[in-house]
Amino acid sequence: MTFQPVTHLRHFALAVPDFERQRAFFRDTWGLTEVADDSGLAFFAAEGSPEQYVVRVRKDRQKRMDLVAFGAGSVADVDRLATELIAAGVALVREPGPMDTPGGGYGLRFFDPDGRVVEVSADVATRTHRRIEEREAIPVRLSHCVVNSRQPERLRDFYARHLGFRLTDTLYSDHMGDLMYFMRCNRLHHSFAIARGPHVSLHHASFEMRGVEEYMRGTGRALRAGTRLTWGPGRHLAGDNTFSYFHDPHGNTVEYTTELAILDEDLWHPGRHDVDDPMVQDQWGTADPMSESVAKDQFNDPDVLFTAPPV
Structure with a gap:
């Protein structure tokens, strides 16, 4: 194994x-x-x-x-x-x-x-946590992290070979090739994903809400606070999860989501999903269509590479 x-x-x-x-x-x-x-x-x-x-x-x-x-x-x-x-x-x-x-x-x-x-x-000590109540619109947990890479195939193979991640699904375009690899380390559809981008950076970090009601209430709170909504609300096909993408004060993309698919790993076979199919990006049809401007909002600024943080 x-x-x-x-x-x-x-x-x-x-x-x-x-x-x-x-x-x-x-x-x-x-x-x-x-x-x-x-x-x-x-x-x-x-x-x-x-x-x-x-x-x-x-x-x-x-x-x-x-x-x-x-x-x-x-x-x-x-x-x-x-x-x-x-x-x-x-x-x-x-x-x-x-x-x-x-x-x-x-x-x-x-x-x-x-x-x-x-x-x-x-062996990190666990924190005392609690059940999030109905209509309590705060994150339950960190759902997944997605990064941009100029060489996503190389990065996919590294995380699979050394960290044991498994490929769950791939987003692709006929004219641009593979655009995103969804990677899992447990039964959740993805905890990590790799997007094709013009430079190395954080694509987005996603936070799981209790349910759709709490997800929509959290989306509304962020909007009322003046936070820039870059895409959503909607529901992806890969992962079957909801999405509302926002920019934080420094232009990093953060997402509210919920209902990320939980897989039967013995039966799962990786799928390939064409991003030009509107149902792939948003099953509900409530979000703006994926466009070049929406994609650019998740490119972020080029990151600092091969330099460790001081702490």
Whole structure:
């Protein structure tokens, strides 16, 4: 059996120039709970998630995606992953060892082929979480993270070979080729996805709501707060999940979603979906059609590559 060290998505981390504005957005508009802060570093949890935090925000003069973090099954899996990465010539940012972030644990960091930092950890203490109530329009958990890559096929193969991700579905266009690979590390349709883009960057990060009612109420709250809606509300075909995409104060795309498909992995076969079919992008037909301008909104700014964040 192929080694599958990654069990789930933990969090993603951003660096931003306007720290206080970003901090207020995640707390007051997006519905996350600030659980820790330390002189220019803030951590945000989702009330329904056992993860210590799902977003980290760091103050910096330069905007960037600091890292994406995944959970591993055990300390032994973290050590084995490090050994296999080193043997494959992958550059480690931090060798396996104890972590000093909220919840502790044992983990490592490395550069993926695009130059973004990836963290994989085990034995992180869980956070006391709770059931999200009916009509309570705050995120239950971090659903998935999508990145832009100029070489998405190479990145897809790296995450499959080294982290054990499985390809779930592919979006394609007859004139542009493959445009997005949906990757899973558990029964959820995707926890990670790779989009074809003009440069390496964060495409979007998605937050799961309790249900469609809560998803629509959260969408409405963000709109009333003046947050820019870039696409949605709608419902994708791949993953069968709802979508409302917004820009945060620094132009990163964040999404409210719900009802992401849960697969029977023994029976699932990866599908190919043509983006020129309107039903692929939005089954409901409520969102604007996918266009060049909508796609550009998710390209984001070019990221800082092969440079580890200071924390």
